[in-house]
Amino acid sequence: MTSNIRRLQLIDTDILKKVVAVLEQHQLNYYMIGGTLLGAIRHKGFIPWDDDMDIAMPRKDYELFLNQFAQELPDNFKVVNFKTDKNYKYYITRIENMDYKVREIRNQNFYESFAHVSIDIFPIDGTPDNKFLRKMYYFRVLFYRALVSLVQKNNIDRARKRGLLEKLIIFIGTHLPLQKFFNANKLQYKIDKLLRQQRPGSQFAGTIMGAYRVKEIVPRYYFGQGKYYEFEGYRFKGPSEYDAYLKHMYGDYMKLPSKEQRERKRHFEIIS
Template sequence: MTSDIRKLQLIDTDILKDVVKTLDRHHLNYYMIGGTLLGAIRHKGFIPWDDDMDIAMPRRDYELFLSKFARELPTNLAVDNFKTNKKYKYYITRIENTDYKVREIRNQNIEDSFAHVSIDIFPIDGTPNNEFLRKFYYFQVLSYRALISLVQKDNIDRARKRSALEKLTIFIGTHLPLRRLFSANKLQYKIDRLLRKQKQNSEFAGTIMGAYRVKEIVPRKYFGEGRLYEFEGHKFKGPSDYDAYLKHMYGDYMKLPSKEQRESKKHFEII
């Protein structure tokens, strides 16, 4: 583990501690998800070679936090999302520690490209219970996501493994003048309206705007009310049925990945 990664991990943990204090004060629910939850279960903290942190909140709690309570965070923590910043590249919200600058690895060739150390917060949204409607919903969301990526072609992760069809789509899309035809920010609002109108008591729910897209939709019961898990010497909440969630996401989740896979998990570098 490099010292930079460990420094990022500790800053992220401090951000989460401050966020959770606010969430707990107002009885808002949240869950560690993805690699953050995997780290909690397998390592009782960060995955040693990972440098980002993800939590998710039920849509109602997510909106309440952003609209009413995020202002209670310490002054060095800032909320960044597509509603507060028209140039913001993602749908999800980031809570940034403005004391520390980083560069995303995927953007290292973009001049003057930097961000701040941050954690990601995803809304948990329902999906249609009807299987056909659910697949159509997936198609709509993923189409908007793909279009945003092509409009913001400099932000595409070129190192990510993709199918031949994805590679062809990226090649064609990045050679079209899509920036003249579409606004990424307006497309983000279209996604927002689509996600927000989904039933919040549906059988399946999840964080479709995450890196794993549709795979992040799971039976809602996996989340439950949540339970506390050890993480870097603290206790943070995760899904009630962590085992079912992690098996769905990663299969044999206690098995360590190869050295090559570990190297690919680095997202940021301190500048």
């Protein structure tokens, strides 16, 4: 398992290095986020038991990269999102290295499908400053996000810890023929329309389409212009206020998780 994870980590790092080269050439901003930032601060690289990589970009830079500069990536790289592939399961963008195949562990058709080694790129979007309007915004985005998951029920992460209400919604939703009434790709476009309502000066911003959903919305100044942190022998950018960001996300982030929690971090198994 260890060698498999390490191989994935090194391929991911190479993808990020080449993506960052394009971003920096065109002066586009980006940040390591989530477990990738945590790994940089706590381990100077990957969390040893983690096998994916996440970065985020301000919405304007994210769109410029996808629309104008992504074609400068190596020929064996592929940019995938719900706009390039109507059957794509996620809102976010993945940069795939087509030379390497993986199986996504949470996929119920684990032994019948494969993807490619990739890193994830999230857009950073603002939120309404008014507290009530912000909560309404969260509700609308999360409603459509939940509906997408229920329409694509085979993609639901069954191993994830959830509350009773969420478990009940999943149980009911996955037993209804929602795919007959809703198209997942059209729902992704509805989410996109909500997120793209530019609020460049808002007090709060973040990556609501990440695994932690609303928790990934933080005071905008946490991101700032960004600072460089060591990662697997390279230096990549992360939020300027990394300590505040990581405390918000993880609490005592320097404390190592239990062995059981470490096992749950696996996302992929490399197959070639």
